[in-house]
């Protein structure tokens with residue numbers, strides 16, 4: 001769907017689910033290629049990093065080298081190629097901060113469902129924000145789709 005076909009200016013062009021390693025990567029590329037599109041990231045937890053924020057047991061680390069697991073657009077420069085969890089968490093956070101992605105993340109927002117509305121040509125999302133489940137009144141819980149998906 002092109003910008004001039006949007007049913008409403010309130011709609012979000014793209015919503016990314018999850019602010020883990022992948023979500024921050026997707027956001028970076030979308031901002032790079034489509035800087036004028038409205039983008040939001042829904043993150044169920046209260047912080048970013050996903051796996052690398054959740055698992056904090058002693059010795060948690062990557063299995064792959066970070067030149068493979070890290071971002072091509074922001075190469076890993078840490079000393080250890082097989083990195084520890086806190087270093088990866090920090091790497092994800094610094095990437096999000098430096099690239100201006102942080103303000104796009106809605107923490108404590110869990111996607112519950114996504115329904116395609118053919119008439120409006122958009123997805124309508126049900127999002128649980130902390131203890132509160134948002135209903136159809138939440139315009140920010142709607143996603144205009146591109147290329148039918």
Ligand SMILES: Cc1cc2nc3c(=O)[nH]c(=O)nc-3n(C[C@H](O)[C@H](O)[C@H](O)COP(=O)(O)OP(=O)(O)OC[C@H]3O[C@@H](n4cnc5c(N)ncnc54)[C@H](O)[C@@H]3O)c2cc1C
Nearest residue numbers: 018019020021022023042043044050051062063064110111
């Ligand atoms: C110890 C360990 C080592 C690993 N080593 C490697 C490795 O070397 N190489 C490799 O390729 N992979 C490895 N992995 C797998 C690792 O999970 C991935 O590398 C990568 O971190 C996954 O990132 P992700 O963003 O796709 O998912 P995640 O890190 O799982 O992030 C998903 C995010 O989405 C959020 N989310 C989920 N559902 C919803 C919802 N409905 N609404 C809103 N938010 C939601 C979660 O809260 C989370 O923050 C390892 C995993 C572990 C535990």
